[in-house]
Amino acid sequence: xxxxxxxxxxxxxxxxxxxxxxxxxxxxxxxxxxxxxxxxxxxxxxxxxxxxxxxxxxxxxxxxxxxxxxxxxxxxxxxxxxxxxxxxxxxxxxxxxxxxxxxxxxxxxxxxxxxxxxxxxxxxxxxxxxxxxxxxxxxxxxxxxxxxxxxxxxxxxxxxxxxxxxxxxxxxxxxxxxxxxxxxxxxxxxxxxxxxxxxxxxxxxxxxxxxxxxxxxxxxxxxxxxxxxxxx
Amino acid sequence: xxxxxxxxxxxxxxxxxxxxxxxxxxxxxxxxxxxxxxxxxxxxxxxxxxxxxxxxxxxxxxxxxxxxxxxxxxxxxxxxxxxxxxxxxxxxxxxxxxxxxxxxxxxxxxxxxxxxxxxxxxxxxxxxxxxxxxxxxxxxxxxxxxxxxxxxxxxxxxxxxxxxxxxxxxxxxxxxxxxxxxxxxxxxxxxxxxxxxxxxxxxxxxxxxxxxxxxxxxxxxxxxxxxxxxxxxxxxxxxxxxxxxxxxxxxxxxxxxxxxxxxxxxxxxxxxxxxxxxxxxxxxxxxxxxxxxxxxxxxxxxxxxxxxxxx
Numbered sequence: 440x441x442x443x444x445x446x447x448x449x450x451x452x453x454x455x456x457x458x459x460x461x462x463x464x465x466x467x468x469x470x471x472x473x474x475x476x477x478x479x480x481x482x483x484x485x486x487x488x489x490x491x492x493x494x495x496x497x498x499x500x501x502x503x504x505x506x507x508x509x510x511x512x513x514x515x516x517x518x519x520x521x522x523x524x525x526x527x528x529x530x531x532x533x534x535x536x537x538x539x540x541x542x543x544x545x546x547x548x549x550x551x552x553x554x555x556x557x558x559x560x561x562x563x564x565x566x567x568x569x570x571x572x573x574x575x576x577x578x579x580x581x582x583x584x585x586x587x588x589x590x591x592x593x594x595x596x597x598x599x600x601x602x603x604x605x606x607x608x609x610x611x612x613x614x615x616x617x618x619x620x621x622x623x624x625x626x627x628x629x630x631x632x633x634x635x636x637x638x639x640x641x642x643x644x645x646x647x648x649x650x651x652x653x654x655x656x657x658x659x660x661x662x663x664x665x666x667x668x669x670x671x
Numbered sequence: 672x673x674x675x676x677x678x679x680x681x682x683x684x685x686x687x688x689x690x691x692x693x694x695x696x697x698x699x700x701x702x703x704x705x706x707x708x709x710x711x712x713x714x715x716x717x718x719x720x721x722x723x724x725x726x727x728x729x730x731x732x733x734x735x736x737x738x739x740x741x742x743x744x745x746x747x748x749x750x751x752x753x754x755x756x757x758x759x760x761x762x763x764x765x766x767x768x769x770x771x772x773x774x775x776x777x778x779x780x781x782x783x784x785x786x787x788x789x790x791x792x793x794x795x796x797x798x799x800x801x802x803x804x805x806x807x808x809x810x811x812x813x814x815x816x817x818x819x820x821x822x823x824x825x826x827x828x829x830x831x832x833x834x835x836x837x838x839x840x841x842x843x844x845x846x847x848x849x850x851x852x853x854x855x856x857x858x859x860x861x862x863x864x865x866x867x868x869x870x871x872x873x874x875x876x877x878x879x880x881x882x883x884x885x886x887x888x889x890x891x892x893x894x895x896x897x898x899x900x901x902x903x904x905x906x907x908x909x910x911x912x913x914x915x916x917x918x919x920x921x922x923x924x925x926x927x928x929x930x931x932x933x934x935x936x937x938x939x940x941x942x943x944x945x946x947x948x949x950x951x952x953x954x955x956x957x958x959x960x961x962x963x964x965x966x967x968x969x970x971x972x973x974x975x976x977x978x979x980x981x982x
Contacts, residue, residue: 622755
């Protein structure tokens, strides 16, 4: 945020944040599985699969407070600025970096990637959904947008962490209003870095595979699940 | 009723205090730098037992309402763990909502009003027939039998069977007025102590695995030692029940055996689905189903044996 918002707004944002966490825990008993890295406060980009509007609150709710304080989700301005409540949640509660997905709505010369890189240079960690929109297909992942590659290429030290969110599409399929109370597991995988001379497509493919392998189903030998090749 | 219950709770706390002392002593002597996972897990389990005994104790002291609310909540938590692993697709959304928000409250309401004629067939007959009808109306045939079967099994285990613990309150046992809550205490103690003693005997002298593919921690030594010693404890606690010592022995044997096989059946489901624990909310134990598996298998059998023989 560019300027400090008024005190009552910050208090409201804090309480609202607690409310989101409580709701996530009550409905889904959401839990974090730090499978490939430790929950430490280091600058990272967390990239996750995206099937539901509740994805972001889930990751946000399972991050330990000392990490969450420094994490900013990258989110769509066209969604989060639609009304005053969403704007309050997006800006004040989640402290999101808001990006307009519609090129025609951007101001002349405005580069959304620059906002992201600015946030990184201020030391923030990010949460991003590299598929760019919610995945409504039967495929496990949609092709990734270039964002995480650009971040990793700009900052080679940056840890790019795959995060698999399980079950949310079943808890609340598209178009349904009432969630089914199932357990949601958020699995954090092994961090990636963009190699020195790695090109965009190679890295995005590697990141996509890493995310698929973070899915606990991938490690459950007995389940008949489609292997990653089948989803390509 | 209350004096016996208080005696029982004091006994349970003394038992836990002793277990805590032993657990800490083992950790102090054999694991000073807290690196042995078995000893760490032992102490985590004992700590969680304090919480479980306190919650159960409060519910039992609160009586009818307390016990029904507690088991309704446990059913909810167990059903949530179970449904997380069942086969389902988007067409099941409303059926799953009905399972959580209609079937579960309805079953516990029927227990509450003590309508034996309906609560004992509501899920096995009406839900069994109506929920698949509800599902088929969505017109999705893929995996249909698997979907409806797994949902029904989840409801049977987590709601129907679990609800037979509070259903014990509705039994009219001659010369046992107002003491039914002690039957619940007796059942839970016998079955849970059997799990604990199977674990202890297994750790002390377990060698021969019973079912290595299904449950690597279950051994013949743990099974025989645990079942016999828990049955003995159940016999000694006959004064809580309407049973003579001999019948208390037979009942305890039936309950511990059902409990053992309940654990085995639910382990097989876990193995098939590639998970170790049902959940994560009870530290050291795993999920709610990990702790309730034996009770849900024992409860309906115990309920009907008691109803058949003593009412």
